[in-house]
Amino acid sequence: MSAPRLDFWFDFASTYSYPAAERIRALADQAGVALNFRPFLLGPIFKAQGWDNSPFNLYPAKGRNMWRDLERICADSSLPFRHPEPFPQNSLLAARVALIGLSETRSEEVRGKEFWGEEFCVGVFRAQFAQGRRIDDADTLADVLTGLKVAAPPVLAAAQSDENKMRLRTQTEDAQRRGLFGAPSFTTADGELFWGNDRLERALAWAVKQHRDH
Amino acid sequence: MSAPRLDFWFDFASTYSYPAAERIRALADQAGVALNFRPFLLGPIFKAQGWDNSPFNLYPAKGRNMWRDLERICADSSLPFRHPEPFPQNSLLAARVALIGLSETRSEEVRGKEFWGEEFCVGVFRAQFAQGRRIDDADTLADVLTGLKVAAPPVLAAAQSDENKMRLRTQTEDAQRRGLFGAPSFTTADGELFWGNDRLERALAWAVKQHRDH
Numbered sequence: 001m002s003a004p005r006l007d008f009w010f011d012f013a014s015t016y017s018y019p020a021a022e023r024i025r026a027l028a029d030q031a032g033v034a035l036n037f038r039p040f041l042l043g044p045i046f047k048a049q050g051w052d053n054s055p056f057n058l059y060p061a062k063g064r065n066m067w068r069d070l071e072r073i074c075a076d077s078s079l080p081f082r083h084p085e086p087f088p089q090n091s092l093l094a095a096r097v098a099l100i101g102l103s104e105t106r107s108e109e110v111r112g113k114e115f116w117g118e119e120f121c122v123g124v125f126r127a128q129f130a131q132g133r134r135i136d137d138a139d140t141l142a143d144v145l146t147g148l149k150v151a152a153p154p155v156l157a158a159a160q161s162d163e164n165k166m167r168l169r170t171q172t173e174d175a176q177r178r179g180l181f182g183a184p185s186f187t188t189a190d191g192e193l194f195w196g197n198d199r200l201e202r203a204l205a206w207a208v209k210q211h212r213d214h
Numbered sequence: 215m216s217a218p219r220l221d222f223w224f225d226f227a228s229t230y231s232y233p234a235a236e237r238i239r240a241l242a243d244q245a246g247v248a249l250n251f252r253p254f255l256l257g258p259i260f261k262a263q264g265w266d267n268s269p270f271n272l273y274p275a276k277g278r279n280m281w282r283d284l285e286r287i288c289a290d291s292s293l294p295f296r297h298p299e300p301f302p303q304n305s306l307l308a309a310r311v312a313l314i315g316l317s318e319t320r321s322e323e324v325r326g327k328e329f330w331g332e333e334f335c336v337g338v339f340r341a342q343f344a345q346g347r348r349i350d351d352a353d354t355l356a357d358v359l360t361g362l363k364v365a366a367p368p369v370l371a372a373a374q375s376d377e378n379k380m381r382l383r384t385q386t387e388d389a390q391r392r393g394l395f396g397a398p399s400f401t402t403a404d405g406e407l408f409w410g411n412d413r414l415e416r417a418l419a420w421a422v423k424q425h426r427d428h
Contacts, residue, residue, distance in 0.1 A: 049273050059263050061395035065409050072416070181275035195279050198412045202286070 003034040004211035006203060007187045009175055010121075011042040012091035012098075014183035015056070015070050018129040020197040021122050021184075022079055031204045037102050037118050039095040040175040041168065042183055049181065054088045073197070080130040090136040092168075094124045096159040097141050099167050101150075116148045123147060190214070217248040218425035220417060221401045223389055224335075225256040226305035226312075228397035229270070229284050230411040232343040235336050235398075236293055238414060245418045251316050251332050253309040254389040255382065256397055263395065268302045287411070294344040304350040306382075308338045310373040311355050313381050315364075330362045337361060404428070 008024055010017035028035040046055070056063035067083060074081035101117030123144035127133040133140045142152035158164060175185075179193055186194040186203035190210045194203035222238055224231035242249040260269070270277035281297060288295035315331030337358035341347040347354045356366035372378060389399075393407055400408040400417035404424045408417035 049275070059395065061263070061393050064393060065395065065407055068407070069409070069413070072420075076416075179275050179278060181273065181279065193279055193282070195283070196412075198410075199283070202290075206286075 002211075003032055004207040005034045005036065005189050006207045007036045007038050009038045009040055009180055009183060009185040009187065011040060011183045012094040012121075012124050012128070012135055013054075013088035014042060015066060015087075015129070016197040017184040018125040019070070019073055019077060019079060020200055021125045022077070023197075024200060025118060027200065027204060031208055033204050033207050037098070037121055038171060038175070039091075039098045039102075039121065039168075040172040040180075040183075041092065041095060044172055045176055045181060048176070057087070074129075080126075082130060082132040084128050084132065089128065089134060092136075093138060093159065094135045094141055095168055096164055097145070097155060098124070099164060099171070100155050100158050103167070116145075116150050119148050120144055120150075216425075217246055218421040219248045219250065219403050220421045221250045221252050223252045223254055223394055223397060223399040223401065225254060225397045226308040226335075226338050226342070226349055227268075227302035228256060229280060229301075229343070231398040232339045233284070233287055233291060233293060234411040234414055235339045236291070237411075239332060241414065241418060245422055247418050247421050251312070251335055252385060252389070253305075253312045253316070253335065253382075254386040254394075254397075255306065255309060258386055259390055259395060262390070271301070288343075294340075296344060296346040298342050298346065303342065303348060306350075307352060307373065308349045308355055310378055310382055311359070311369060312338070313378060313385070314369050314372050317381070330359075330364050333362050334358055334364075 006028060008020070010021060024035065046052075051058060054063075056066050071081055073079075098117060098121050101115065101120045103117075124135055124141065127140050127144055128135045135141065138156060142156065145152040145155055178187055178191070180187075180195075182195055184195075184197055184200075186200065188203065188207045188210060192203075192206055192210070194200075194206070220242060222234070224235060238249065260266075265272060268277075270280050285295055287293075312331060312335050315329065315334045317331075338349055338355065341354050341358055342349045349355065352370060356370065359366040359369055392401055392405070394401075394409075396409055398409075398411055398414075400414065402417065402421045402424055406417075406420055406424070408414075408420070
């Protein structure tokens with residue numbers, strides 16, 4: 001019998017995606033939910049809403065609260081936190097590399113822990129939000145890959161192939177079609193959309209319930 | 215010895231303020247936190263951010279998700295829910311009336327349950343979000359008052375006095391000065407700001423902890 005499924009949508013520049021990425025694998029395993037990491041780009045989606053920058057920069061009071069809130073959330077979860085400079089960072093290359101790793105793990109049977117896709121994603125978030133490194137720098141991404149014992153040069157080359165660029169574009173279009181407007185977001189097999197790190201538990205519970213009921 | 219304190223800031227037109235208003239009194243009592251209901255107006259604060267309407271109307275994808283999310287939250291808490299028409303509603307008169315009721319209960323010793331201020335606030339949220347009534351209609355507010363055995367005409371008259379109008383203006387300016395940009399919000403005695411119904415538990419825990427540590 002198939003397991004309940006949850007898609008985890010994130011942009012590597014998204015602040016609340018950091019704690020979500022750190023928490024989601026353990027919570028999904030605990031709930032028996034098959035998890036699909038889906039990096040995408042918020043840029044085109046923000047543009048469609050008339051924003052040419054992060055709303056946290058466009059609306060400073062909102063931004064100040066977000067940084068403080070994120071600091072509190074990380075402290076409560078014993079996650080290290082450093083304010084990234086600059087913010088937001090260009091997440092294009094990181095997302096392309098992630099898709100290479102994640103494309104090998106897209107099956108319900110294999111939940112992917114033994115592949116490097118998910119670990120790479122968490123590693124990129126840590127590089128940016130815990131170590132203060134720039135994720136738009138190929139060296140940072142290479143270091144994350146090397147840390148996972150993955151040879152960096154062929155992966156970085158594959159990430160920049162036309163086929164893989166198109167894959168990320170398709171993924172972002174898919175996000176937009178599903179009504180995503182921010183990150184992190186979570187979608188279930190029946191099309192329910194949950195937005196925000198603080199909705200993760202609720203999204204998992206929904207996935208389990210709708211799978212049981214259908 | 216004084217108790218920990220929490221200020222609860224809300225606009226009657228704010229959607230997530232409805233579940234927050236329904237939950238906060240019991241949670242605060244349980245945590246031993248003295249609670250201060252502080253209605254204010256989001257309108258001037260949104261205007262300062264360049265918005266002439268609710269962001270949920272300005273950004274439709276965000277709005278769609280909010281209504282669905284609110285529906286799910288209300289269902290989980292067994293709170294009745296109806297989509298208010300129109301949205302947002304003008305909350306000026308409701309806020310002015312609430313200030314009349316709440317002004318009698320502003321003391322740390324008396325936590326206000328025996329006065330009508332808080333019950334009026336919850337009643338206004340129910341009228342709008344559970345019963346589908348218009349809160350910009352003085353009849354709706356009079357019905358809420360009558361339901362609490364409060365004589366409506368003198369209260370409605372006092373609500374429109376210059377002194378009370380100024381009180382609401384001052385309250386809204388105070389909200390803005392504290393960095394509020396949305397509702398519901400919660401502030402502690404040491405100036406910590408929490409935004410959103412989903413941060414209520416965290417805000418109460420902060421109030422208790424900072425009171426104990428100082």
